Amino acid sequence: MPHSEKPFKLSVPDADIDYLRKKLEFTRFPDHPDGMDWQYGVPIENVRRLVARWKDGFDWRAAEARINQFPQFTRDIEVEGFGTLNIHYVHKKSEAKGAIPLLFVHGWPGHFMEVSKILPLLTSNAGHHAKFHVVALSLPGFGFSEAPKKKGFKIRQFAEVGHKLMLALGYNKYVVQGGDWGFTISRNIAYYYGPEYVKAWHTNMPYTGPPTFAADPLLYLQYLVTPLSPQDVQGLKRNEHWYAEGRGFTWIQQTRPQTIGSLLADSPTGLLAWIYEKLIVWVDHYHWTDDEVLEWVSIYWYSRAGPAASVRIYYEYYHDFEASQPPWSPVPFGASHFPKDVFYSPSLWVRALGNVVYEVRHDVGGHFAAHEQPEILVDDIRALCELEVVSKEFDY
Numbered sequence: 001m002p003h004s005e006k007p008f009k010l011s012v013p014d015a016d017i018d019y020l021r022k023k024l025e026f027t028r029f030p031d032h033p034d035g036m037d038w039q040y041g042v043p044i045e046n047v048r049r050l051v052a053r054w055k056d057g058f059d060w061r062a063a064e065a066r067i068n069q070f071p072q073f074t075r076d077i078e079v080e081g082f083g084t085l086n087i088h089y090v091h092k093k094s095e096a097k098g099a100i101p102l103l104f105v106h107g108w109p110g111h112f113m114e115v116s117k118i119l120p121l122l123t124s125n126a127g128h129h130a131k132f133h134v135v136a137l138s139l140p141g142f143g144f145s146e147a148p149k150k151k152g153f154k155i156r157q158f159a160e161v162g163h164k165l166m167l168a169l170g171y172n173k174y175v176v177q178g179g180d181w182g183f184t185i186s187r188n189i190a191y192y193y194g195p196e197y198v199k200a201w202h203t204n205m206p207y208t209g210p211p212t213f214a215a216d217p218l219l220y221l222q223y224l225v226t227p228l229s230p231q232d233v234q235g236l237k238r239n240e241h242w243y244a245e246g247r248g249f250t251w252i253q254q255t256r257p258q259t260i261g262s263l264l265a266d267s268p269t270g271l272l273a274w275i276y277e278k279l280i281v282w283v284d285h286y287h288w289t290d291d292e293v294l295e296w297v298s299i300y301w302y303s304r305a306g307p308a309a310s311v312r313i314y315y316e317y318y319h320d321f322e323a324s325q326p327p328w329s330p331v332p333f334g335a336s337h338f339p340k341d342v343f344y345s346p347s348l349w350v351r352a353l354g355n356v357v358y359e360v361r362h363d364v365g366g367h368f369a370a371h372e373q374p375e376i377l378v379d380d381i382r383a384l385c386e387l388e389v390v391s392k393e394f395d396y
Helices: 014-025 044-056 060-067 119-123 155-168 181-193 217-225 230-246 248-255 257-266 268-281 290-301 307-318 374-386
Strands: 072-079 083-092 100-105 132-137 174-178 198-203 329-337 354-361
Touching: 014 044, 014 268, 044 268, 044 290, 060 290, 072 155, 083 119, 083 155, 100 155, 100 181, 119 132, 119 374, 132 155, 155 181, 155 307, 174 181, 174 374, 181 198, 181 329, 198 354, 198 374, 248 257, 248 307, 257 268, 257 307, 268 290, 290 307, 329 374, 354 374
Parallel strands: 100 132, 100 174, 174 198, 198 329, 329 354
Antiparallel strands: 072 083, 083 132
């Protein structure tokens, strides 16, 4: 592959910023009868406050300068059957000898800046723990990466992009970490490109069902005779509530992404409410400042392909579900469970995903672990990579 890396600096045109303010100025808010609360969705007073701040108080240029403190690049990646996509990514090397290359994969409604709090911790030379060279890409159709021009860009293709990016950067062996879509994509990367290239993978959202006889007869029999713990019973009840009350957005995005995409692409207030709800509901008592929220959502609004492109991954996954669930992989696998994540998986179920060598359940934290609990997540990544089964593959 020819060298195509280019430094990237985020610089939204003034005209785009002015256009956003004009769109916000003409927002028409929904009615809100007395007594409505978060059970109905985002309360109108929250939306009004955030829209007012976004229009007249939020300093995008300050946010842009903060984002530009991270070393960013773009590179052309050839994807089989889809031509060349220009991919945006953060890439920061550690100065430590023998640092381990790590690919960080975000999800929805996340983006590449989810790496911002864990990046300095992972690359720091301090201490006697494992150090990392970190690559955090914007998935195709997210952030400042180019979106696929054809339909049918599935999880397998997202995995291909992540792997080829690491090879292009000279990392012929690496580990991969992700939550949300990052979990599914990391799982596919580990299966298709390990253990030759991928030496370990870690997720903070091990999303899976119970073992099946077809996939693993012995684990299935163990599942049949192993009683659920009280924690498992409580966690599975949370899953039932999630399916009944919290998962409606997925049904829309996996069946009619272009319909909801029209709202997200044209209405900044609609985009704000759609994402803000998840940021608030999916965390564990994390206090978002208004400017944190607005920077987060602005990355979607100003994204290269527009916010509608980001939801099509749901459609492609849903309509290629079986192929997106690769078999058990021998690549060493670590799982971190955070109590307020959107889905609970018993430990026995997690073993159907891969070669579990590290697993921990925490007392705090939600869906956005890298943003909510960066120190805890980094400790888990280090712990996995310091195991002999992983560390022996690197010089550390």
